[in-house]
Amino acid sequence: MDFVVEEAKTSNEECSTLILPALSIGNVGQLAVDLLVSSTGAQKMGYLDDPNILPCVGNDAYAPVPHGDLALPLQAYELSSSSLALIQQRSPVVKGKMLEFAKNLADFAVASGKKRVIVLSGLDFGRWQKIDLTSGLQIYYLSSSNSDGSDHYCQQLGWKRLQEYDPTQRCWKYLSDLAEGNGVQENHLPFEDELEDEDYYPSLPFAALFSCFKAKGLKVTCLLCYCSEGDNIADAFNLAGAASKFLGLGLNSLHGDEGGKWVVPFSWKTVYGPPPDMSIF
Template sequence: MEFVLEEGKRLHEECSTLILPALSIGNVGQLAVDLLVSSTGAERVGYLDDPNVLPCVGNDAYGPVPQGELALPLEAYDSSSNALTLLQQRSPVVKGKMVELAKNLADFAAASGKKHIVLLSGLDFGKWQKVDMSSGLQIYYLSSTNSDGTDDYCKHLGWKRLQDFNPDQKCWKYLTDLAEGTAVREDDLSLEDELEDEDYYPSLPFASLFSFFKARGLKVTCLLCYCSEGDNLPDAYHLAEATCELLSLSPSNFLGSGGGKWLVPFSWKTLYGPPPDLSIF
């Protein structure tokens, strides 16, 4: 992985917190990062070139007037006023290369002086059988603070630790061994094996990222919400608001907030295409 700085830009040392999405159902993590980048007025300082992410290119996602700036697969944004670096991922990971990408991103974070990593991701609502949704949208978390994934501050915020997390479970243990460089025996689990229900969470991208960031000695907090494919904008707002709660940020102080309101990214105007032709009704 190579980090390329924009001309005339630099990484701000005070930006010790890194926020990034872990790709999953509904792209909720990516949408939440879009919302945070747009609302904080973060500036793009560079991009990451990694062979484990599929190439893509598109128009500027945030500017209403074309400036000739292209959106790339892995972009880094700094919001120095909020001490944040936000990493946006716009294309999928090459099949079977999630572990390699997680290792590279963890190396980048450690080398650039990051102290706290916040991972944002959606979870399949099809697993809701074990989830109490009576109170509406909920945030679940997983933290590196304690070995069992708990964190007193997250608990204070009213969030629940990701259910069924067990660091000794075979898939979680396998990821930990890979991240820590422990030799894996030939008869140990491979992530390419057929997975059971208990293997769902550790099979997701956030689990690989969590394991590798943690192995680098970084504090890691995963913020997760259950969703389905479709219009996931409410979930993105919910996840972005939870991020602000975690980091004690106030959206009313964001550069682009406009009096406490989130600044909707320009690219969202065409997120789900044009409205239907009303003449068909």
């Protein structure tokens, strides 16, 4: 994986915390990163080039007037005032290459001096076992702080550990062994049509990222929320708000009456198409 810095810019080695999305249902992780970049005013530093990512190109996601500033599959941003770096991923990983991609990202994170990584991702609402919406949309987490995935700070923030994480379960263990470079055979992992319910979570992109960052000795926390396909803007605010709370960015108010104000990315104006023609009603 190559990091290409924009002309006349220099990456700040003091930006030791990295936020990035893991692609999943509803693209909530990507939407949350868009919201964080737009609201913090993080500056684009360049882009990452990796052979395991499908190519794509688009217009600038944050500026209302195009100036020929293209959006690429993997773009890097920095907020030096908060020692924060962000990576936005806009296209999927080549099928079967998720682990290689995760290893490359982990190598980049170590080489660029990162110490802590926050991964944002959505989970399939249809697999939520214990649904409880009495306190609104919930955040779940998975941390490398303890072997069981728990973290005292996350618990203090009122979040629940992802109960489906079990480091001794076959797929979680297999993923960990591969990330650490241990000699394991591919036939130890079941085929897709043989996957059981407990195999679902370790098969997701966030699990590969978690395992590879952890294997490199980085402190990694996955912030997760259950969602469905559709208009996931509310889920993105929820997940971005959790990241802001976790890092103390002061972006927890939707209306700007406390701390910083959320700035909706310009690209969201057309993310779900134009409003319906009211004359049909």
